[in-house]
Every structure is written in C-alpha cells, then in structure tokens.
Amino acid sequence: xTGGTVLLLAQLALAFAPLSLVAIGGAIAVLxxxxxxxxxxxxxxxxxxxxxxxxxxxxxxxxxMMVVSLIGWQVAGLAGLLVATLAMVGPPALLALGLGRLRxxxxxxxxxxxxxxxxxxxxxxxxxxxGVVLAQAAxxxxxxxxxxxxxTLFVWLTRRNPLxxxxxxxxxxxxxx
Numbered sequence: 001x002t003g004g005t006v007l008l009l010a011q012l013a014l015a016f017a018p019l020s021l022v023a024i025g026g027a028i029a030v031l032x033x034x035x036x037x038x039x040x041x042x043x044x045x046x047x048x049x050x051x052x053x054x055x056x057x058x059x060x061x062x063x064x065m066m067v068v069s070l071i072g073w074q075v076a077g078l079a080g081l082l083v084a085t086l087a088m089v090g091p092p093a094l095l096a097l098g099l100g101r102l103r104x105x106x107x108x109x110x111x112x113x114x115x116x117x118x119x120x121x122x123x124x125x126x127x128x129x130x131g132v133v134l135a136q137a138a139x140x141x142x143x144x145x146x147x148x149x150x151x152t153l154f155v156w157l158t159r160r161n162p163l164x165x166x167x168x169x170x171x172x173x174x175x176x177x
Contacts, residue, residue, distance in 0.1 A: 001079070008076050009083045015042065016068055016087035021095065025123030027065030027088060032133035034068065044075045051137055059166055065089065147172060 015037045023030045031054070038044045045053065053074065057067035065088050072084025106112050135148045151165040 005076065005079070009079055011042070012072055012075060012080055012083045013087040016084050017091050020088045020091045023065075023088075023092065023126075024119055025127050026063070027068055028130050029123060029126035031067070031130040034071070035133060035137070038071055038075075045071065047137055049074070051134070054134070055166070059163065143172070143176065 016034075019030045019033055019037075020027075027034070035047075035050055039047050039050050050071075053070040054067050057070055058064070060066060065085075068088040069081050069085045072080035072082070074080070076083070103112060131152075135152075138144055138148055147169055151169065154160070154165055155162050
C-alpha cells in the first residue's frame with residue numbers, strides 16, 4: 001500500500017468518523033454533510049455520481065448507511081469500502097454500548113427521559129434536511145421537480161413500497177431520452 005493510499009484511507013476515516021457520532025437517525029440524517037464533504041470539499045465524486053450512489057444504496061437491501069460504503073469503494077476500492085464503513089459504524093457502536101449501559105443504570109432519572117425525548121425532533125429535522133438536499137441535487141428543471149414532488153407525496157400518503165417511485169423515475173427517465 002502506497003503512502004498516497006494510506007493518506008486517502010485516513011482522509012476517508014476522518015471524513016466519516018465524526019459524522020457517525022452526530023448521525024442521529026442513521027447516516028441519512030447527515031447526508032447533506034456527507035455530500036458536502038465528498039463532492040464539494042474533497043471532490044472525491046461528482047454530484048451526479050453521488051446521487052447515483054445514494055439511489056443504489058437505497059434500492060439495495062441493507063442499512064441506509066450503505067451509501068458511505070459505496071463512496072469508500074468509489075474513492076479507494078475495497079480498502080476504502082472497509083475504512084469508510086468502519087468509520088461510520090465503529091464510533092457510534094462503541095458510544096451506544098457505553099451509553100446503553102449508563103442508560104440502564106440511570107433510566108429512572110428525569111434528565112435521561114427528557115434527553116431521549118429531545119433527540120426525536122433532532123432526528124426528524126436532520127432527516128428532513130437530507131430530503132431537501134437530495135431534492136435540490138435532483139432538480140434539473142420542471143420535469144424533475146414534478147417527479148420529486150410526486151415521489152414525496154406518493155411515499156408520504158400511501159403505504160406502498162418506495163421502490164415503486166424508483167421504477168417510475170427510471171421509466172420517466174427512459175421516456176425522456
């Protein structure tokens with residue numbers, strides 16, 4: 001492994017590990033910052049490629065943080081995938097282990113219950129911000145605006161699988177070519 005590769009892997013770890021600790025609600029909650037880090041600041045992937053990686057991660061079965069693994073793969077191959085994934089799941093796993101033990105010990109205290117209740121709107125807000133960033137990145141005119149709004153309403157108002165929206169978007173994209 002060359003010095004450049006080691007440096008790139010260290011940069012991947014340093015990009016994702018801090019984000020993992022504030023990803024209340026999952027990696028999707030910090031998606032705007034992930035996009036800013038990998039597209040705007042570091043230039044590891046283009047904005048369109050980022051959207052493609054996100055779409056692939058959401059369509060595939062598994063956790064919503066899979067986009068981080070795909071970014072790692074795109075940036076540095078298998079080693080990048082492993083480093084990015086471990087940087088995203090390692091710190092919160094260790095934190096959850098420690099806090100879980102503390103919570104079990106102090107669950108009856110009022111401040112523990114209040115803190116738990118206060119995290120709910122934070123997680124919802126972070127997820128909403130992610131949706132806004134994704135909608136802005138996907139907006140390339142009236143057609144994509146209609147697709148974004150239609151998809152949002154479909155997912156919000158029905159109990160159907162969101163993959164139907166992915167299929168509809170793919171069909172619309174092919175029809176417009």
